[in-house]
Amino acid sequence: xxxxxxxxxxxxxxxxxxxxxxxxxxxxxQYDDLDKEAWRxxxxxxxxxxxxxxxxx
Amino acid sequence: xxxxxxxxxxxxxGEVVPPGATFSAVIxxxxxxxxxxxxxxxxxxxxxxxxxxxxxxxxxxxxxxxPLPGENLFxxxxxxxxxxxxxxxxxxxRVRAQLLLGGISCAACTWLIEKALDSHPxxxxxxxxxxxxxxxxxxxxEQLPVSELFQRLLALGxxxxxxxxxxxxxxxxREQRAALRELAVAGLAMMQVGMxxxxxxAGDIQGIALEYRGLMRWVSLLIASVVVIYxxxxxxxxxxxxxxxxxxxxxxxxxxxxxxxxLASAWxxxxxxxxxxxxxxxxxxxxxxxxxYMERQVRHREFLRQTDLQSLLPAxxxxxxxxxxxxxxxxxxxxxxxxxxxxGDTIPADGVLLDGGGAVDEAAFTGEHLPRSVxxxxxxxxxxxxxxxxxxxxxxxxxxxSRLATMLSxxxxxxxxxxxxxxxxxxxxxxxxAVLVIAALVAAYWWHTDPTRTLWITLSVLVVSxxxxxxxxxxxxxxxxTAHLRRRGLLLVGEDSLETLxxxxxxxxxxxxxxxxxxxxxRETRVADDIDEPAALxxxxxxxxxxxxxxxxAFADIAPVTGLQDVEVVPGRGIRGRFQAQAVAIGxxxxxxxTCPALPTAPTDPGHWVALVNDRGLLAWFALDDTLRxxxxxxxxxxxxxxxxxxxxxxxxxxxxxxxxxxxxxxAARIGASPEQKLEHIHQLQAxxxxxxxxxxxxxxxxxxxxxxxAFAVNQATDLAKSQADAILMGQSLAPLDEAFAxxxxxxxxxxxxxxxxxxxxALAVPLAAAGWIPPWAAAVGxxxxxxxxxxxxxxxxxx
Numbered sequence: 001x002x003x004x005x006x007x008x009x010x011x012x013x014x015x016x017x018x019x020x021x022x023x024x025x026x027x028x029x030q031y032d033d034l035d036k037e038a039w040r041x042x043x044x045x046x047x048x049x050x051x052x053x054x055x056x057x
Numbered sequence: 058x059x060x061x062x063x064x065x066x067x068x069x070x071g072e073v074v075p076p077g078a079t080f081s082a083v084i085x086x087x088x089x090x091x092x093x094x095x096x097x098x099x100x101x102x103x104x105x106x107x108x109x110x111x112x113x114x115x116x117x118x119x120x121x122x123x124p125l126p127g128e129n130l131f132x133x134x135x136x137x138x139x140x141x142x143x144x145x146x147x148x149x150x151r152v153r154a155q156l157l158l159g160g161i162s163c164a165a166c167t168w169l170i171e172k173a174l175d176s177h178p179x180x181x182x183x184x185x186x187x188x189x190x191x192x193x194x195x196x197x198x199e200q201l202p203v204s205e206l207f208q209r210l211l212a213l214g215x216x217x218x219x220x221x222x223x224x225x226x227x228x229x230x231r232e233q234r235a236a237l238r239e240l241a242v243a244g245l246a247m248m249q250v251g252m253x254x255x256x257x258x259a260g261d262i263q264g265i266a267l268e269y270r271g272l273m274r275w276v277s278l279l280i281a282s283v284v285v286i287y288x289x290x291x292x293x294x295x296x297x298x299x300x301x302x303x304x305x306x307x308x309x310x311x312x313x314x315x316x317x318x319x320l321a322s323a324w325x326x327x328x329x330x331x332x333x334x335x336x337x338x339x340x341x342x343x344x345x346x347x348x349x350y351m352e353r354q355v356r357h358r359e360f361l362r363q364t365d366l367q368s369l370l371p372a373x374x375x376x377x378x379x380x381x382x383x384x385x386x387x388x389x390x391x392x393x394x395x396x397x398x399x400x401g402d403t404i405p406a407d408g409v410l411l412d413g414g415g416a417v418d419e420a421a422f423t424g425e426h427l428p429r430s431v432x433x434x435x436x437x438x439x440x441x442x443x444x445x446x447x448x449x450x451x452x453x454x455x456x457x458x459s460r461l462a463t464m465l466s467x468x469x470x471x472x473x474x475x476x477x478x479x480x481x482x483x484x485x486x487x488x489x490x491a492v493l494v495i496a497a498l499v500a501a502y503w504w505h506t507d508p509t510r511t512l513w514i515t516l517s518v519l520v521v522s523x524x525x526x527x528x529x530x531x532x533x534x535x536x537x538x539t540a541h542l543r544r545r546g547l548l549l550v551g552e553d554s555l556e557t558l559x560x561x562x563x564x565x566x567x568x569x570x571x572x573x574x575x576x577x578x579x580r581e582t583r584v585a586d587d588i589d590e591p592a593a594l595x596x597x598x599x600x601x602x603x604x605x606x607x608x609x610x611a612f613a614d615i616a617p618v619t620g621l622q623d624v625e626v627v628p629g630r631g632i633r634g635r636f637q638a639q640a641v642a643i644g645x646x647x648x649x650x651x652t653c654p655a656l657p658t659a660p661t662d663p664g665h666w667v668a669l670v671n672d673r674g675l676l677a678w679f680a681l682d683d684t685l686r687x688x689x690x691x692x693x694x695x696x697x698x699x700x701x702x703x704x705x706x707x708x709x710x711x712x713x714x715x716x717x718x719x720x721x722x723x724x725a726a727r728i729g730a731s732p733e734q735k736l737e738h739i740h741q742l743q744a745x746x747x748x749x750x751x752x753x754x755x756x757x758x759x760x761x762x763x764x765x766x767x768a769f770a771v772n773q774a775t776d777l778a779k780s781q782a783d784a785i786l787m788g789q790s791l792a793p794l795d796e797a798f799a800x801x802x803x804x805x806x807x808x809x810x811x812x813x814x815x816x817x818x819x820a821l822a823v824p825l826a827a828a829g830w831i832p833p834w835a836a837a838v839g840x841x842x843x844x845x846x847x848x849x850x851x852x853x854x855x856x857x
Contacts, residue, residue: 004269008276015249015280022241031237032230036187039164042114 067092069100069214071118075613084109095122099214108172115165122214131204132384133373134219139386140203143219150199151181154206156192158185159216166215173213177201191220219372236353240346243288246280247339253277254336267329274326277335285319289342305486311528313489313519315342321516331513337840344844348532369440369461369756369777374405377449387456394452400445400605400628407439407459408452415446415628416606420569421756421775422460422732423708427577427665427683428606430629440756445605446628464732464760465777480556480805481531484812492522492823499827514829521826522819526843530811533851538804541855547784547793554783557767558801560748564696564794565739565761567753568707568714571771572721572791573683575754577611580664581680592618593677597669600624600632600643608667611681640672663712683713685720692791693721699798702747706735708757732757739764752794754778769794800854807854811847818843 025031065074068082068089080091082100091097099122103111134140144154161167167185170192174183179200185192196206210217253273260270289312296312299305318334325331374390375382375397382397387405390396396405400415416428419441428444431437437450440461456462499518503511539549549555566572584593599617601609603624621641624634631644633652642652646668650656653670660666664680693703702724707714710729718726727738739761742749751758751765754774762768762781770782772789779785786793822839825831831839 001266001269004272008272011249011252012276012280015245019242019245022245023238026234026237026241032234033186033188036164036167036185040168 065090067096067121068112069096069119070121072096072121073614084112093121095214098122099212102212103169103173106173106176108169111165111169114168115163117162119162119166119214120160129204129208130371130373130384131207133386134203134207137198140219144198144203147195150197151195152198152203153193153195154203155220156194156207156210157218157220158190158192158210159218160214161185161187161190170210170213170215173209174206177209192217233353236346236350239288239291240343240350243284243339243343243346246284246288247336247343249280250277250284250335250339257333271326271329274322274329274333274335277333278323278326281319281322281335281338284339284342285315288346289315292342292345304482305489306482307485307528307531310485310489310492311345313492314522317516317519321519341844345528345532348529348536351536369403370405370456371403390452391455392452396450396452397447398443398450399447400443402443404437404439404441404443404450406450406452406456407454407461408437408450410435410437411449411451413446413448413628415448416444417629418442418444418607422464423757428629444607445626464757480808481528484527484816488527488816492519492819495522495823495827502827510829514827517829517831518823518826521822521831521839526815526818526840526847527812529844529847530815530851531808533848534804534807534811534854537807537851537854538800542784542793542797542800543787545793545796546786546788546790547797548787549784549797550782554767555797555801555804557748557783558750558797559805561701561750561767562747563702563704563742564750564752565704565706565742565765566693566723567751567755567758568705568709568717569683570754570773571752571758572689572705572717573685575683575773577607577665577681578684579611579679580682580684581662583660583678583680585675585677588676590677593669596621596636596641597643597677597679599636600634600641600669604632608665608681611679636671641670641676643667643669663716685717686789686791688790688792690721692795693723695792695795696798697722697724699795701798706730706738706751706761708732708735708755732760735761736764752791769797804854807851811850814846814850815843 030037066072067074068084069091072092074080074090074092078092080094080097081088082091082097082104083089084100084104089100091100096119099119103109134144137144137146140154143156144152146152158170161170164187167187170185171183174180174194174196177196177200179197181195181197183192183194192210194206207217253276257265257270257273257277259265292308292312292315295308296306300309315338318338321331322333322335322338325333370387372387373384374387376385376390377383377395377397390406394406395411396408398404398410398413398415404417410431410433412433414430414432417431417437418428419438421440422438431446433448438461439456439459496515496518500511500515503514535555538555542549569575582590582594584590594612594615595618598612598615599619599621601612602617603609603626605626606629618636620636622635624632626632627644627648631642631648633640633642633644635641640652642649644667646656646659646666649668649670652672653674655674656668656670657675659668660678660680662680664682667679667681669676669679696703703721704725704727705714705718705723706727708730714726714728717723730738735757739749739751743764743766748766750767750769751761752769752771753759753762754771756775756777758770759775759777759781762770762778767784768782769784769786770779771786771791774782774785784797818839822831
C-alpha cells in the first residue's frame with residue numbers, strides 16, 4: 001500500500017497537466033466555436049480531391 | 058434545355074423557379090435548375106472551383122443570392138485609413154480582417170468559405186466562426202486587396218460586413234472564455250476528488266487505515282482548494298456584492314454552502330477527525346457552472362448580432378467631386394455633399410432629393426413595406442432603401458444627426474426593462490435568513506448542553522441545509538423548458554423571459570411583417586369584358602418582370618406572355634410597353650391614365666389597386682394586399698382564450714390596420730404611430746400597471762421591443778429588432794407564441810414543485826442534524842438524491 005504515496009502524487013501531476021493543456025486550448029480559441037467543430041471532421045473527409053501541399057489542417 | 062415541371066425548386070436556395078426561367082448550373086455531373094441569375098452565378102462559381110461537394114455536405118439550403126453588382130462597391134476599403142477599424146496590420150502588407158457574414162446557414166458554408174479563400178495565394182489563414190457567423194482572415198493586401206476579398210465573398214453568395222468588435226462584445230467574449238476555464242478546472246478536479254471520494258466512502262464502510270485516509274483527505278483538500286478558490290470565486294463575489302447592497306440572492310446560499318462545507322472539511326482534515334465533503338463541493342460547483350455556461354452561450358450569440366449605425370448604412374457612397382462621382386466611405390459624408398443614389402441602394406444620409414425620383418422603402422421608420430414614391434425636393438432618410446429609380450441627394454447632416462441615429466439612441470432610453478425580483482432570489486432571501494437563524498439557535502442550545510459538540514453539530518446543520526436542490530430548482534427547469542421551446546421553433550434569449558412572460562397581461566403586435574407576411578399578394582382581379590383573366594395576368598406579369606418594385610413580386614408566380622416590346626420602367630409609378638402593336642401600361646391610376654385617358658375611377662374597396670390598360674381602355678384591376686400569416690387568427694384566438702388582451706400597434710396609417718383588427722377581433726388597434734409614439738404607448742400601458750409582451754419585426758420596433766416586459770421578434774426581423782428581443786420565432790408560424798405562454802405556466806409549476814421538495818427535504822433533515830442524529834455519509838447521499846430528483850422532475854418539461 002506504500003505505493004499510494006507515489007501513485008497518488010503522480011495522478012495529481014497528471015491532473016495538473018490535463019488542466020494546463022485544457023486551459024491552453026481554451027485560451028488559443030479552440031473552444032470558441034462549438035457548433036462548427038462537430039462538423040469539420042466530416043467536411044475534410046468528404047473532400048473529393050485533396051489539394052497537395054496547401055492543406056494545413 | 059431542361060424540361061421543367063410546375064413546382065421546380067432552385068437547387069441553390071430552394072425557391073420556386075419562376076416559369077419560363079432557364080437558369081441552370083452543372084453540379085455533380087447533372088444540370089440543376091436555378092431560380093435567378095444570382096444563384097446561377099454562385100452555383101457555377103462553386104462548381105467551377107472544385108468545391109461542389111458543398112452541396113452534398115450542407116444540411117440547410119442557402120439564401121437566395123442577389124445578382125452581383127456590375128462594379129466593385131468596396132473600392133473605398135482599399136485605402137488603409139478607410140478600413141482601420143476592422144483590418145489590423147500584422148507585418149508589412151500582411152493584415153487580419155474581421156468580417157460578419159450574412160447568409161451562413163450551416164457548417165458546410167464555413168467549409169466552403171474557408172476552402173475558397175484558402176485557395177487564393179494571398180490568403181494565409183481563413184477561419185469562419187459558425188456560432189458568431191464571423192470570418193477572421195489573414196492575408197496579404199498587396200496580393201488580395203480588401204475590396205477583392207469582399208467581392209469574392211459576395212460572389213460565393215455571402216454578404217460581408219465590416220465587424221468592429223464593440224467593447225461590450227469583447228467583454229462578453231472574454232467572460233465566456235473565463236467561464237469555460239472555470240468549468241474545465243471544476244470538471245477535471247471533480248473527477249479526481251470523486252475518485253478519492255469513492256475510496257474514502259468505501260473506507261468508511263469497510264474500515265481504512267488512518268494513515269491512508271489522511272493522505273487521501275490531504276490530496277482532496279489540495280484539489281478542492283483549487284476548485285473553491287478558482288472555479289467558485291464567481292459565486293463568492295456575486296454573493297458579497299449583492300450582500301453589500303443589502304440584497305439576498307441565490308448565490309449567497311450557494312457561496313455559504315461551498316464555503317462552509319470547504320472550511321468544515323479542511324478543519325476535519327487538519328485535526329484528522331470529523332467528515333469531509335470535498336467530492337460534493339467539486340460536483341456541486343461543476344454542475345452549477347455548467348448550467349450557467351450553457352445559458353450564457355445563447356445570450357452571447359444574440360448579443361454579437363447587435364447592429365450599430367455603421368452596419369445599417371452602406372459601406373461606400375458615390376460623392377460628387379467637381380464633375381466626377383468618387384467612391385468614398387459613407388462615414389466621411391457630411392452636410393452639403395451631393396451623393397448619387399441608384400436603384401437598390403440604401404440611402405446613406407438624411408437629405409433632399411435634387412433630381413430623379415423613384416420608390417423608397419421606408420419600412421425602417423414606418424413599418425410599411427409598400428414603398429413611397431418620391432420626387433425632387435422631397436426629404437429622404439438615411440437607412441431607407443431606394444427600390445427603383447435613382448437620382449442625386451443633397452445631404453443635410455452627418456450620420457450622427459440623422460433620423461436613424463435618433464431612433465437608435467431611443468434604444469438606450471427605452472432599454473430599461475421593469476425590474477422584477479426573480480422567484481429564486483426571493484425564495485433564497487427567506488431561506489438564507491431561516492437557515493442562519495436556525496444555525497444560531499442550534500449553536501446556542503448545544504453551547505449550553507454540550508460545548509464540545511457545538512462546532513460539529515452547527516456545521517452539520519449548515520452543510521445538510523446545503524441548498525443544492527434549491528439552487529438547481531430554477532435553472533434546471535428553465536433549461537429544460539428552453540430546450541423544449543427551441544425544438545418547437547422559439548429561441549429564448551433573455552434570462553428571465555419565461556418568468557416575465559407570466560406577468561404579461563397584454564400582447565401587442567406590430568402589423569406589417571409580424572401579423573402579416575410583409576409582402577404583397579394578389580387578393581382580387583377584376584377584368585374587363587374583352588379579355589379573360591389568365592391573359593390579363595400573363596400580360597401584367599410580362600410587364601412587371603422588369604420592375605424592382607415590391608408590386609412586381611405579386612406577379613412573379615405567373616408565366617409571362619412573350620412579344621412585349623419597348624418596355625419602359627418609370628420608377629415609383631409603373632411600367633409601360635407595346636404588345637401586339639398596342640400601347641400597354643400597368644401601375645397607379647394616375648400613371649396609366651397617360652396611356653389610356655378614358656380610365657374609369659378605381660374601385661373604392663380596400664386594398665392597393667393597380668390598373669392594367671391598353672390605349673383603348675381598361676384591361677384589369679388588381680387588388681394587392683399584404684396577406685395574413687396562415688396561423689395569425691388561430692394564435693390571436695388562443696392568446697385571447699388565455700385571458701390576455703391582444704392589440705395592434707402599427708406605423709401604417711392606412712385603413713388596413715383597423716380592417717385587420719376587426720378581422721382578428723383584436724381588443725384595440727393604434728395606427729399611424731411613429732417609433733416615438735409606439736414607445737410612449739408601451740410606457741403608458743406599463744404605467745397603468747399592465748405588463749406588456751410585444752411582437753415585432755422592423756427597425757422601428759426595436760425601441761419598443763427593448764422597453765416591453767417581454768419581447769418577441771419574428772424570424773425575418775431585422776438584426777436590431779432581434780437583438781432587443783427576449784425570444785425569437787424561428788419559423789414562419791406564430792403558434793410558438795401561444796406555446797411559450799403554456800410553457801411558462803408549466804415551468805412555474807415545476808419550479809414550485811422543485812422548491813417545495815428542496816425546502817421539504819431541509820425541513821426534515823435540519824432538525825435531525827440539529828439533534829446530532831445524521832451521520833455525515835447519510836447527509837451526503839441525501840443531498841445528491843435530492844438534487845437528482847429536482848433535475849429529473851425538471852426533465853419532465855422536455856417530454857409531452
